[in-house]
Amino acid sequence: xxxxxxxxxxxxxxxxxxxxxxxxxxxxxxxxxxxxxxxxxxxxxxxxxxxxxxxxxxxxxxxxxxxxxxxxxxxxxxxxxxxxxxxxxxxxxxxxxxxxxxxxxxxxxxxxxxxxxxxxxxxxxxxxxxxxxxxxxxxxxxxxxxxxxxxxxxxxxxxxxxxxxxxxxxxxxxxxxxxxxxxxxxxxxxxxxxxxxxxxxxxxxxxxxxxxxxxxxxxxxxxxxxxxxx
Amino acid sequence: xxxxxxxxxxxxxxxxxxxxxxxxxxxxxxxxxxxxxxxxxxxxxxxxxxxxxxxxxxxxxxxxxxxxxxxxxxxxxxxxxxxxxxxxxxxxxxxxxxxxxxxxxxxxxxxxxxxxxxxxxxxxxxxxxxxxxxxxxxxxxxxxxxxxxxxxxxxxxxxxxxxxxxxxxxxxxxxxxxxxxxxxxxxxxxxxxxxxxxxxxxxxxxxxxxxxxxxxxxxxxxxxxxxxxxxxxxxxxxxxxxxxxxxxxxxxxxxxxxxxxxxxxxxxxxxxxxxxxxxxxxxxxxxxxxxxxxxxxxxxxxxxxxxxxxxxxxxxxxxxxxxxxxxxxxxxxxxxxxxxxxxxxxxxxxxxxxxxxxxxxxxxxxxxxxxxxxxxxxxxxxxxxxxxxxxx
Ligand SMILES: Nc1ncnc2c1ncn2[C@@H]1O[C@H](COP(=O)(O)OP(=O)(O)OP(=O)(O)O)[C@@H](O)[C@H]1O
Ligand SMILES: [Mg+2]
Numbered sequence: 303x304x305x306x307x308x309x310x311x312x313x314x315x316x317x318x319x320x321x322x323x324x325x326x327x328x329x330x331x332x333x334x335x336x337x338x339x340x341x342x343x344x345x346x347x348x349x350x351x352x353x354x355x356x357x358x359x360x361x362x363x364x365x366x367x368x369x370x371x372x373x374x375x376x377x378x379x380x381x382x383x384x385x386x387x388x389x390x391x392x393x394x395x396x397x398x399x400x401x402x403x404x405x406x407x408x409x410x411x412x413x414x415x416x417x418x419x420x421x422x423x424x425x426x427x428x429x430x431x432x433x434x435x436x437x438x439x440x441x442x443x444x445x446x447x448x449x450x451x452x453x454x455x456x457x458x459x460x461x462x463x464x465x466x467x468x469x470x471x472x473x474x475x476x477x478x479x480x481x482x483x484x485x486x487x488x489x490x491x492x493x494x495x496x497x498x499x500x501x502x503x504x505x506x507x508x509x510x511x512x513x514x515x516x517x518x519x520x521x522x523x524x525x526x527x528x529x530x531x532x
Numbered sequence: 533x534x535x536x537x538x539x540x541x542x543x544x545x546x547x548x549x550x551x552x553x554x555x556x557x558x559x560x561x562x563x564x565x566x567x568x569x570x571x572x573x574x575x576x577x578x579x580x581x582x583x584x585x586x587x588x589x590x591x592x593x594x595x596x597x598x599x600x601x602x603x604x605x606x607x608x609x610x611x612x613x614x615x616x617x618x619x620x621x622x623x624x625x626x627x628x629x630x631x632x633x634x635x636x637x638x639x640x641x642x643x644x645x646x647x648x649x650x651x652x653x654x655x656x657x658x659x660x661x662x663x664x665x666x667x668x669x670x671x672x673x674x675x676x677x678x679x680x681x682x683x684x685x686x687x688x689x690x691x692x693x694x695x696x697x698x699x700x701x702x703x704x705x706x707x708x709x710x711x712x713x714x715x716x717x718x719x720x721x722x723x724x725x726x727x728x729x730x731x732x733x734x735x736x737x738x739x740x741x742x743x744x745x746x747x748x749x750x751x752x753x754x755x756x757x758x759x760x761x762x763x764x765x766x767x768x769x770x771x772x773x774x775x776x777x778x779x780x781x782x783x784x785x786x787x788x789x790x791x792x793x794x795x796x797x798x799x800x801x802x803x804x805x806x807x808x809x810x811x812x813x814x815x816x817x818x819x820x821x822x823x824x825x826x827x828x829x830x831x832x833x834x835x836x837x838x839x840x841x842x843x844x845x846x847x848x849x850x851x852x853x854x855x856x857x858x859x860x861x862x863x864x865x866x867x868x869x870x871x872x873x874x875x876x877x878x879x880x881x882x883x884x885x886x887x888x889x890x891x892x893x894x895x896x897x898x899x900x901x902x903x904x905x906x907x908x909x910x911x912x913x914x915x916x917x918x919x920x921x922x923x924x
Contacts, residue, residue, distance in 0.1 A: 356916045361819060381823045389821025396919065400816040404546025416535050417821050 308469055308501045309335035309358055313367035316353050316524075327353040329524040330367065335503060337468075340495045342504035344512060345521035351505035352473055354521070358503065359392055359471045360384040372468055389417050393462030393500075395472035399454040401446040401461075407433070408442040411460045418465060432460040436490055452483030459487060463494055473505045484510045536826075540834035544841065547802075554802055554838050558795040558895065559846035565788050565891050566850070567857060570881030572777055572784065574858075578716070578876050579773045585658045586717040588769045589627070590749040593617075593761040598743050600719070603633050603646070607696075610741045611760045617745060625749075627654045628742035630732050634695040636707075636725065638683040646724040647695060649732030656748055659720065663711035664728045670706035671731050676721025677714045687712055693725065698737040705735065716876045792895070795842075796902045803835050803906040814910055815919030828910045835903020839896040857881055 316328040327350045335341060343351040356362040357369050360376050369376040372391055379387065388394075393414075401410050411432055415425045433439050436456035446454055455475060462470050472491070476484035492514055495502050504511055512518060520528040544551050584590070598609035613621065613628055620626035630649040635642055650657075652665035664672045670690055680686065687709050694704040707727060715721055733739050745761070757763050807814070817827050861878040 352916075359819070361915045361919070381825070385818070385821050385823040385826075388819060394819045396819075398812070400812055400819070400919065402813065402816065404542055409542075414820055 307334050307370070308337050308339075308372060309333065309503070310370040311358075311368060312370075314354070314357065314364050314369050315366035316350070316357065316362070317365040327524050328357075328364075331524075331526060333519065333526065333529075335501060337501055338495065338499040339517055340492065340502045340515060341517035341519060342506050342511060342515040343519050343521055344506060344515075345527070346507065349521040350524040351521055353524075355471050355473050355503065355505045358469075359394060360387050389414070390465070391468045393465070393467040393470040395455070395458050395462050395470060395475045397474040397477045399446070399451075399458045399478075401454055401457055403446050406443050406445055407438060407449070407457050410446070410457055411464050414461060414465045428464050429460075432464040435463070435494070436460045436487075450483075451478050452480075452486060455479060455483070455487050456490070459490060459494075463498075463500070466498060467500065469501045469503065471503050471505075474508070475504070476506070476508050476511055481510065484508070488514045536830050536833050537837075540830060540837050543834050544837050550802060551838070551841070554795070554798050555841045555845050557798055558838055558842035558899070559850070561788065561792040561795045562842055562846035562891060562895055563850035563853065564791060565895075566883060566887060567854060567881060568784050568788055569781075569887050569891070570854065570858070570883045571862060571879055572780055573884055573887060574880045574882040575780075575875070576773065576777045577882055578879065579777075580770050582716045582876070583770060583773070584766070586715050587657065587720050587746070588764075588766065589656055589746040591747055591766045592764045592769060593745040593747070593758070594764050595743050596760050596762050598631075603644075606631055606633055606646075606743065610738055610743050612740050613742055613745075614759055614761065616755075616758065620747065621745075624655060626745050626747045627651060627656045628729065629744045629746065630729055630736070630738065630741060631743040632695055632732065632736050634693050634725070636683070636691055636693050638685055638689075638691055641683075643683055644723065645693075647693065647732055647735075648724055648726050649729035650726055651730075652728050656746060658715070659726060660711050660713050661726070664726065666710055668708040668710060670708040671727050672710045673707040674711040674713060674726045675709060675724070676718075677712055678718065678721045679723060679725075680709075680712045682722075685709055685712070695735060697735065703735065792898065796898055799835055799838050799899060800902040800906065803831065803903050806834075807831065807906055807909055811913070811918040811921045814913065815915050815917075815921075818915040819919065824911045824913065824915070828904075828907045831907040831910060832900060832904040835907070836896060836900040838903075839892075839899035842895065842899075843892055854881070854883060858883065 311331050311333045314328055314331040314333070315326065318325045318327055331354060343354060345351055353362070357364055357376055358371055360371065360379060363377045371387065374383070374387060376384070394400075402413065405413070408429060411429045412425055415428060420428065430439065433442060436459050438453060438456055438460065441449065441453065446457070449457065455478075458475075470491070475487065479487065488511060491502060494500055504515065506512065517529070517531045519526060520530075595609040595611055597605055599605040610630060617626055617628075621628060627650065632647050633644065634647040635644050637643070650659065650661055650664070652661045654661055660674060663674050666672050671693075675685065685691070689709045690706055691709075692704055693707050694702060696702055707725065729742075733741060755763070814827055817830065818824060822830070858881050861880040863878050864875070
């Protein structure tokens with residue numbers, strides 16, 4: 303299972319301009335991730351976790367080296383191709399949920415399916431399925447401002463999962479949650495990984511998250527320090 | 533595209549009070565532009581209709597020497613009715629008018645006038661010429677209400693009229709006012725006296741001659757100028773009205789442009805603020821699979837939709853208001869006599885389809901532009917920074 307690379311980077315480098323000079327946030331990352339992995343980037347603040355996740359999510363591009371996601375080279379994609387990749391294959395989960403505030407829970411989860419032109423019937427089935435999974439079927443008409451942080455993050459998970467993406471990229475998904483909620487959403491994601499074989503890549507320094515990871519990739523100063531698989 | 537509209541609509545409604553404030557201000561512009569332009573359209577129509585009804589029909593032939601602004605030209609501006617007009621005159625599709633200079637003496641004062649001869653049986657113009665077809669102890673004459681007021685004349689008054697015949701000899705006779713008519717067209721009213729054309733022809737010793745022919749419809753235009761007669765099309769004859777309306781339009785445009793600009797400024801401001809405040813949302817759209825260009829489109833549609841909502845809101849209170857306004861009209865407090873143009877005491881606005889469609893397109897385009905302008909900035913945003921909400 304783990305031998306088909308979903309993500310592959312070669313000497314991936316990211317340089318940001320900083321004042322007069324520049325700053326290397328990623329310094330030659332070589333990484334391979336297979337289908338169905340449940341992995342996390344772990345490291346102190348500023349070690350380049352988010353930067354790497356953004357590039358793999360085709361929200362940013364490498365300065366040098368290669369980043370292949372599902373066989374597509376991120377730096378070489380046009381804006382349209384990159385958008386298509388995100389739309390079809392990648393689910394994002396953010397620290398601050400990033401739900402659409404004026405939309406209901408149902409509509410937030412439905413949104414990715416609208417972008418993919420699913421029919422109304424399919425949408426309904428998939429949205430209700432995803433909401434059932436995260437345990438929010440009783441809140442479909444509520445809007446994000448009326449939900450707790452844990453509930454918001456569960457909506458975000460449902461939104462990321464509803465289209466059954468190949469990869470879910472989760473940047474500090476528990477940072478705004480208490481312990482109970484953190485464990486709750488981590489269990490949900492672990493279960494999805496088990497049942498749907500979706501590849502998960504986290505960025506975190508939360509021990510609760512680290513406890514669930516099957517593979518821990520330690521970053522330090524933009525380089526891979528250790529790569530440990532359970 | 534359909535999704536973008538749905539999304540834009542939701543976002544706009546979701547923005548609540550701010551949206552409604554923008555929409556209401558914009559809807560004012562809508563309604564006021566339509567009302568103001570409606571007055572001019574109504575005026576234009578009323579003026580042209582009144583001119584057609586009272587004076588110019590579907591167009592005229594003028595004697596080539598005739599100049600309505602030069603009374604002295606009249607002594608040379610007449611000729612016998614050409615044979616090709618005879619049939620149309622006979623079947624009532626053309627009316628000859630002979631015009632000469634004269635003087636009346638109301639209350640002992642001397643008042644120069646134009647004496648206009650017209651056939652009493654004509655029905656092409658609204659002039660009540662049937663009142664010239666009576667027997668009174670003098671030449672029957674009809675005058676306009678403004679002429680009557682200015683000279684303190686009443687129906688049944690007798691007065692002396694003096695004129696010069698074709699040989700330049702002065703002569704005088706008595707006329708009797710048989711009818712005073714009310715019209716919005718000053719050029720058939722002020723300082724003129726209408727009498728039967730046969731009387732005028734014999735008085736002036738110009739048998740069977742005329743100065744102007746008015747015809748019923750534009751079909752005769754095909755004939756063009758003929759002999760001594762110059763064709764004056766309806767369009768030429770109303771061009772002065774058109775010029776005046778154009779001048780008025782320009783004046784109006786300044787007024788409602790200010791209103792529209794204020795409304796657009798509010799929308800522009802909202803857009804600028806949105807793009808700053810909704811960075812995370814913008815980043816989210818990108819993360820979910822939009823290109824930045826599509827997000828620009830989304831925000832543009834959202835802004836432009838203010839115009840659509842404004843049209844709807846404007847219609848809710850605007851349709852009853854505009855209908856009431858069209859029925860009630862507006863009094864401009866000027867009379868046609870003072871104005872020198874065909875202008876009704878009360879003006880009734882007319883809202884044509886093209887006026888409504890044109891205004892909608894104008895407002896929609898202007899709103900789209902001010903919505904697009906700040907939204908372009910999204911295309912230059914870094915989505916990762918937008919997601920963090922860090923752009924200053
Ligand atoms: N757009 C940018 N311009 C300049 N420097 C940047 C930019 N984005 C990130 N950096 C720098 O790159 C380094 C890595 O940032 P990154 O956000 O990837 O860290 P992180 O590991 O996610 O940290 P944290 O745990 O605090 O989220 C940091 O030093 C950061 O200041
Ligand atoms: Mg980070």
